[in-house]
Amino acid sequence: MNLEAISPSMLTERVSPRPFHVMSKPIGPVCNLDCTYCFYLEKENLFPPNENFRMRDSVLEAYIRGYIASQPTDEITFTWQGGEPTLLGLPYFQHIVALQQKHASGKRICNAIQTNGTLLDNDWCAFLAEHGFLVGLSVDGPAHLHDAHRVDKRARPTFHLVMRGLELLKQHGIEFNTLTAVNDLNSRKPLEVYRFLKGIGSRFMQFIPLVERKADASASALSLGLAAPPQDGLSESPVTSWSVQPRLFGEFLRIIFDEWVREDVGRHFVQIFDVTLGNWIGAGSALCVFSENCGAALALEHNGDLYSCDHYVYPGHRLGNLMNSSLGDMANSPEQARFGREKSSTLPRYCLDCEVRFVCHGECPKHRFLQTPEGEPGLNYLCEGYRHFFNHVAPYMETMGNLLRQQRSPGLIMDMIANREISGS
Secondary structure, eight states: OOTTSSOGGGSOOOOOSSOOEEEEOTTTTOOSBOOTTOSSGGGGGGSOTTOOOSOOHHHHHHHHHHHHHHOSSSEEEEEEOSSOGGGGOHHHHHHHHHHHHHHOTTOEEEEEEEEOSTTOOHHHHHHHHHTTOEEEEEOOSSHHHHTTTOBBTTSOBOHHHHHHHHHHHHHTTOOEEEEEEEOTTGGGOHHHHHHHHHHTTOSEEEEEEOOOBBOOHHHHHTTOSBOOOOSSSOOOOOBOTTSOOHHHHHHHHHHHHHHHHHHTTTTSEEHHHHHHHHHHTTSOOSSGGGSSSOOSEEEEOTTSEEESOGGGOSGGGEEEETTTSOHHHHHTSHHHHHHHHHHHHTOOHHHHTOTTHHHHTTOOGGGEEEEOTTSOEEEETTHHHHHHHHHHHHHHHHHHHHHHHTTOOGGGHHHHHHHHHHHTO
C-alpha cells in the first residue's frame, strides 16, 4: 500500500464531536532498555524485518496538523511515547515543536513525554523546560526493586542512570510525574515503594499493574511471546511469573492509601486515588480503564497506523493510516465506537451486580480473561484486588466526597482521622 498515495494536505480534517487522545509512538517499540516485563518491545515482530522505526517527516506533519485540526478544544495535548522517544534525538523534537507552532491555528499546545530518563542531559532538559514539557519518568522503586526488571540491552542495571536524569529534571525545574509498573516483586513492598517515590520528590504518581499472559496460538502465529487481549473473555493461557497477583495488587493500593489518607492528601497525588474519588462523587473518570466505556484513547504507530488502544496494537484493531484517512474520522469510526461500547456491554452478570461497579466498571478489557464463580467468561483478572481496595476506601471516599460537596478541602480528612484516632473512637 502506498501510504502517501493521498497527500495529507489533501485530507479534510473535520472537528471531532468529542475530544480524543492519541498516544503517539514516533519511534515505535524501539528502546535502549530491555525491561524483562515489557509488552511492547516484541511489537517489532509485527513489522517487516528491515523496518525503519522512525516516523518520517511527512507522517509526523500529517499527524500534528490533523490532531490539532480535529480536536474540539482550544488546548491540545500531545503525548510522546515509545519505546524510548528520546532515542530520536533532540533535533527531532525541536522539529516537532516547530511543526506544532506552524499548525497551531491559535490553539494552546501542550506536550508530555514518557521516558526512562537514561538519555537525558542538560541540553535535553533545557529544551523540555523551555517548551513546558510534562515528563513522565518510569521508575519502579529503589534500586533493588527497579533493577530487578529494568535493565539495558546487556542486562545491566539502570537505576543510577534514571536517578541522574531525575536530578537534571529537578535542576531545570521541569514538572514530572512517576510511572511505576507494579509487578510480582515490588507489589510486596508497598510502603517502601511509596516512601521512596516521595523521597525523590514525586508529587504525582501512577501505579500501573503488570498483567501479561504467555503466548497462545494467535500470538505465536504473529511471532509474539505474549498473548493479545482475549477476544471471547476467556483464556487458558497462564500469566507470566512477573505479573502482579490480584490480591497483592489490592493490598499494595490499600497499604499506600492508608498512609496517604493520613499524611499526604493534597501534598502527593496518586492517580488511582484521584480517579476513585472522581467516580465516587459522580464526576466520572479521567482514566479510561475506570470509565464506563472507552475508545477515546488511541495509539499511533511510527508509520501512521492508528489503533484502538495502546494495548490493542494488533492487526485486528488497526483503524487505518493517517496518510490516507482522516484522523478524526478514524477516531469516531463505527469500529472504534463499537470497541468503546463493548467495555460495558460485555460485562458479566457478576460485575453488573457488584457493589463497586460504579467505580471500577470492570477495569481494562485487556485483563478480562477469567471466569466468574458462576462460570461466565469475562471476569477481570484483578477483580479480587480491586474489590478489596474499593471496599476498604469506601468510608474515606464518602467523607472526602462530602467535603467537596461542602466546597471544603478533601485534605481536611487528615485532621478528622487524627482526631478520631486520638480520641479512640
